[in-house]
Amino acid sequence: MNEPVIKIRDLMKIYQMGSQEVHALDGVSFDVMANEYIAIMGPSGSGKSTMMNLIGCLDTPSSGTYILNSQDVSQLEDSELAEVRNREIGFVFQTFNLLPRTDCISNVELPLIYSGIKTAERRERASKTLERVGLGDRIDHKPNELSGGQRQRVAIARALVNNPSILLADEPTGNLDTQTGGEIMMLFEELYRMGNTILLVTHEDDIAEHARRIIRLRDGKIESDTKVDTPALEHLDIATSTSFRAV
DSSP: OOOOSEEEEEEEEEEEETTEEEEEEEEEEEEEOTTOEEEEEOOTTSSHHHHHHHHTTSSOOSEEEEEETTEEOTTOOHHHHHHHHHHHEEEEETTOOOOTTSOHHHHHHHHHHHTTOOHHHHHHHHHHHHHHTTOTTOTTOOGGGSOHHHHHHHHHHHHHTTOOSEEEEESTTTTSOHHHHHHHHHHHHHHHHTTOOEEEEOSOHHHHTTSSEEEEEETTEEEEEEEOSSOTTTTOOTTTOSSOOOO
16 A cells, blocks of 8 residues: 555644643644645634645644655754755745746746756756646746736746645635636646645635545644545546646
8 A cells, every 4th residue: 555645643733822822733633645635624723824834844843743755854954844845845825926026937947946956957847837837938927927827827837846746735716816716726626637646725615625635624623534525627628628738
């Protein structure tokens, strides 16, 4: 049997607020297998943002273990966490987080620069990844010359360019209108169908229903962990879709 990409056991995150301890995560355990598509949900204060920060190696737990691709990242130092983030995790944020004065291809190249990839290979990989998300004709454009949906596609290309173990998306349609948000969710569906492992953090039920599994948090604990019987894009025809161009 294959090992999980992510193995989380008894994860705790405690914040000291004055004289009180706040248990943002309180003994959470679950596995993520390769090529799963999971939505993490919960109301404000449920722990989902804390969970995203821990999974993304942006923070470390107070106790418990987090195994990512057979490596225990629970107690790593900041510099080690940075290396893991760049190698293993592709981030997609609600606010895109693109460099405004830099063109698309340079934005997508950033993770490759941190990985020490040489210029020619960086340009080639970034260009091909932009083609994959349907922006091959926008590589020289800057973010302010793009629509919101196109900016999010650049962010997704940047997340993909290092071939990460997981894509971690935080409210990826939060700044988009309904139609554009639907197009971005179609892109995530296609990425999933091509073998990517996706964790989607959202508070919106209609976005979560695109996933194949929904983990709901409440008060720092897992309230439910269920499979999605009929995903919202189950009948998407990849062959005729124009939102994703494989290379």
